[in-house]
Amino acid sequence: MAEPTKTIEIECLRFDPQTDTAPRYQTYKVPFTDDMSVLQGLQYIKDELDGSLTFRWSCRMAICGSCGSMIDGVPHLSCETFLRTYYPGKLRVEPLNHFPILRDLAIDQTDFVQKKLPSVKPYLIPREQKTPAQGEYLQTPAEMHKYYHYSECINCLLCYAACPQYGLDPKFTGPAAIALMHRYNSDSRDGGRAERAELANSDEGVWGCTLVGYCSEVCPKGVDPAHAVNQNKMASAVDYFLRFLRPYGGRR
Amino acid sequence: MTTVKTYVRPMAGWWRKNPFFVWYMIREASAPLFYLYALWLLAGIVALARGPAAYASWWAIAKHPLMIVANLIVLVFAVYHTWSWFSVLPKTTPDLDVAPGTLVTGGIVAAAVACAAVLAFALGATR
Numbered sequence: 001m002a003e004p005t006k007t008i009e010i011e012c013l014r015f016d017p018q019t020d021t022a023p024r025y026q027t028y029k030v031p032f033t034d035d036m037s038v039l040q041g042l043q044y045i046k047d048e049l050d051g052s053l054t055f056r057w058s059c060r061m062a063i064c065g066s067c068g069s070m071i072d073g074v075p076h077l078s079c080e081t082f083l084r085t086y087y088p089g090k091l092r093v094e095p096l097n098h099f100p101i102l103r104d105l106a107i108d109q110t111d112f113v114q115k116k117l118p119s120v121k122p123y124l125i126p127r128e129q130k131t132p133a134q135g136e137y138l139q140t141p142a143e144m145h146k147y148y149h150y151s152e153c154i155n156c157l158l159c160y161a162a163c164p165q166y167g168l169d170p171k172f173t174g175p176a177a178i179a180l181m182h183r184y185n186s187d188s189r190d191g192g193r194a195e196r197a198e199l200a201n202s203d204e205g206v207w208g209c210t211l212v213g214y215c216s217e218v219c220p221k222g223v224d225p226a227h228a229v230n231q232n233k234m235a236s237a238v239d240y241f242l243r244f245l246r247p248y249g250g251r252r
Numbered sequence: 253m254t255t256v257k258t259y260v261r262p263m264a265g266w267w268r269k270n271p272f273f274v275w276y277m278i279r280e281a282s283a284p285l286f287y288l289y290a291l292w293l294l295a296g297i298v299a300l301a302r303g304p305a306a307y308a309s310w311w312a313i314a315k316h317p318l319m320i321v322a323n324l325i326v327l328v329f330a331v332y333h334t335w336s337w338f339s340v341l342p343k344t345t346p347d348l349d350v351a352p353g354t355l356v357t358g359g360i361v362a363a364a365v366a367c368a369a370v371l372a373f374a375l376g377a378t379r
Contacts, residue, residue: 022259168266212276224343
């Protein structure tokens with residue numbers, strides 16, 4: 001590896017729940033090469049300058065979704081964002097917006113992992129129950145194409161950090177969870193749309209979105225959550241009006 | 253499970269922290285201007301129904317330089333609002349086989365042609 005010849009200043013948000021009442025900022029001087037990511041910069045700080053800096057990471061190749069952070073105020077995966085982009089200026093690294101800070105750059109994801117994600121039933125609810133002996137649930141490539149890009153979500157939460165509606169009202173189910181709901185609703189093998197409709201059609205569901213659209217801008221996987229949410233507003237409106245035409249208001 | 257002390261950051265001033273949110277707020281905040289403009293046009297129709305004297309006084313206000321400046325301001329916001337509206341159109345349609353860029357350009361061109369047609373008709377009808 002080439003010897004680093006340049007040095008960049010990384011300003012990190014620091015918060016120690018045992019001693020701090022509010023976050024503070026600490027600046028580190030990090031020698032770097034052009035192929036170093038922001039994550040590698042943070043790892044250099046932890047290894048060489050300050051072992052107390054806390055941040056999450058795992059795969060360092062943009063697939064695990066652990067290392068999301070605000071870099072100069074924009075949600076990025078720190079593993080696929082390069083230090084050279086910010087040189088000769090400095091950069092500021094903060095934990096993802098709209099989530100409680102646990103410590104330094106680590107956020108508390110409990111709300112998403114334990115509430116939002118399970119609430120959309122992100123699993124296949126088979127249209128018809130089959131035993132293994134009856135064979136597989138078959139699907140054509142065209143049917144798979146309908147949901148495939150929504151299935152590429154890695155739960156990195158960049159879209160939640162990009163969504164002011166989630167920040168203003170954390171009851172909003174949010175971009176990634178609704179995109180996953182749409183992923184299963186659009187699957188030809190799935191029959192769970194009615195089960196997911198009550199949440200989808202509520203204020204906490206698709207109607208909590210005001211189409212800011214920044215979630216789709218920051219998504220590192222091209223999932224386009226804003227599209228998933230907003231095409232379901234049409235579906236939700238159709239549900240609303242159809243209930244006047246169905247016996248018992250569509251309730252069974 | 254133990255409760256962990258966390259820090260929740262305030263949301264105050266959120267939209268000023270990112271240019272993307274500033275443009276979003278301009279899109280949303282411009283809507284009331286069109287509501288006011290529609291009310292002003294409605295007042296013109298009411299004045300027309302009341303007779304020539306009422307219409308002449310509405311027209312006198314409409315021709316005032318300040319009113320023309322107000323009209324131009326609303327026009328600028330209306331053009332931006334229309335552009336931003338068609339820009340988010342690909343997010344609201346079902347999954348189509350049309351590229352998002354084509355949808356946006358098509359919408360803007362269609363809106364421009366429709367406006368030009370209405371304007372040409374109005375100019376022709378009032379000549």
